[in-house]
Amino acid sequence: MNYFPDEVLEHVFDFITSHKDRNSVSLVCKSWYKIERYSRRRVFIGNCYSISPERLIARFPGLKSLTLKGKPHFADFNLVPHDWGGFVYPWIKALAKSRIGLEELRLKRMVVSDESLELLSKSFVNFKSLVLVSCEGFTTDGLAAIAANCRFLRELDLQENEVDDHRGHWLSCFPESCTSLISLNFACLRGEVNLGALERLVSRSPNLKSLRLNRAVPLDTLQKLLMRAPQLVDLGIGSYVHDPFSEVYNKLKIAFQRCKSIRSLSGFLEVAPHCMSAIYPICGNLTFLNLSYAPGLHGNKLMKLIQHCRKLQRLWILDCIGDKGLGVVALTCKELQELRVFPSDPFGAGNAAVTEEGLVLVSAGCPKLNSLLYFCQQMTNAALITVAKNCPNFIRFRLCILDPIKPDPVTNQPLDEGFGAIVQSCKGLKRLSLSGLLTDQVFLYIGMYAEQLEMLSIAFAADSDKGMLYVLNGCKKLRKLEIRDCPFGDAALLEDVGKYETMRSLWMSSCEVTLGGCKSVAEKMPSLNVEIIDECEQMEFNLDDKQKVDKMYLYRTLVGHRKDAPEYVSIL
């Protein structure tokens, strides 16, 4: 197979960047495997327990960038106890001991201690980029270590993490010599920051393209920062509270006029929406607008803002925009590809919410729509069928009706036909989340039509095991399946255990599977870890195989049972 010297093949492989493609390349023959592994720079590990750091290091000695994901997705909704796992420390420790020149670390849903951050900051001379999404376990002390020790830091991006904020001084830890910052996002921090240090940092960072501030950064600081960084492409505003007749506000208007490169705007963590007009000059160029943390911005002020955003491709918004506001989006944002509508009052009386009408309007006005996350009060089959017709290009379709088993309010029927239309029309659909009243029928449709489906989330649906079987038999590309509160039992679970080896993971909670059923899977498939999460510790007192299992999480792995599971997790 080797007609070319290794260097030539390596050069060719340089052009192959997607993880999937590189994985395929490595399977062609031994020689390609060898060349590929030495030239691989970026590795993505979707489940940190599927492989060990030692094996990673052994295979890819040239590793520069590592992405790791820890807890299962349902951990986002408090369905997984805090200390379940997903610790990054062993990874950093192993990498630090090795000769790997790590430059980039991206973590999602992992537990990150200050100790890990400190070790990270001291172990890799060329470390450039730290991205933490939905992580927890660290404080601003850990951030201080990163700031102080990573001399060539380009990116510090903190998205929606639970950080213990010890107030303030971590920003001052960036040395005067640090001038390499390209991206700084600390919007999720709740505490004060040293504003002077922030201004000086921005002043000495000529390559800064992305800056997302937290609530503690007031308007007058924002204005100063914008004057020093007119080259910004992505801006997250902290506090937008001001007196519209003040000098600061006038200066802010001028600052925004100078920022000709801003394409992405978010934040408004605190907003008094009297005068959004200062923002209008940048609205025309925006491709991404995230107002999902700004409940203070609604009604006419919000609609006026949106009417300026004609080039928007991605919009994240709260449901207080209302169906009417979505109508404005439909008329204005013809380039829209992604829409996320979050609930502003998830447990409230449902005053401020959207319905199927808003979604239909957007689907009619925005033909490029391909990604949706929509929390709404209600949905109808007719609306979903219309949406499916208007937008056949959905890749991601996630619908969350706030009342999880609500039928079509017009016909009182389940929403099977509506979702069926979506999967039949959207041939490229990769991710689907269902809600509302649903029978086995919708799963028949999913199994039949959703050929590209990779991730499916199901809650409070189906009548019987048939539902789960339709999906497992039909969706050949399924990688992640997460199910809660459905009547799926052992018969469905055990029908085709080999299938789970082709998937990343399966989560089932509050279903009908029994301890015996789970044990059976574990016995037949040694390449899977079958975890039973039992917070009430009922299993201790009742080891009856017929006992229903509260939470089961199974995933394929090359390294057997993990050693860091807490007491209430049994790995069968």
Place this chain on the structure above:
Amino acid sequence: MEGCVATELRLGLPGTDNVRNKKRPLQEADEECGANGKSDAQDETAPPAKAQIVGWPPIRSYRKKNIQAKKNDSEGPGIYIKVGMDGAPYLRKIDLKVYSGYPDLLQALENMFKFTIGKYSEREGYKGSDYAPTYEDKDGDWMLVGDDPWELFITSCKRLRIMKGSEARGLGCGV
């Protein structure tokens, strides 16, 4: 009353008697949830119980905490009042504190009850539609919404009523 069984709220599907027995003592929220097989046939027309199911709706806890924090931030407790509209089968409740002024409030009412209100003027009230928003003040009088400054309105408003028809058209015109 047979039709009621089909639309009873429960976690099982209509047509099944599948009430799943969940013995999880720590998850009391599930037991309290109105959709747990203990629904009342007479309740099927009322809005469902908004008891909290663990992990539902599926919002990241970071985002949920943010909503909580924002709610706690707004000074003091909300001002919850009932809103009724002529012809509607049941009343709604709103918190006057979340609105920034009259246009905001009226738009929310339009969304909630699916109607359009006319344009307000001091001279003629709400011109151009069959509806007029009114409120009961501390003295028990029914007043037209919009005459008072907003801050004064929210402290004196006890309940809202959207009047319809000839009654509404009469309001504000030379009264």
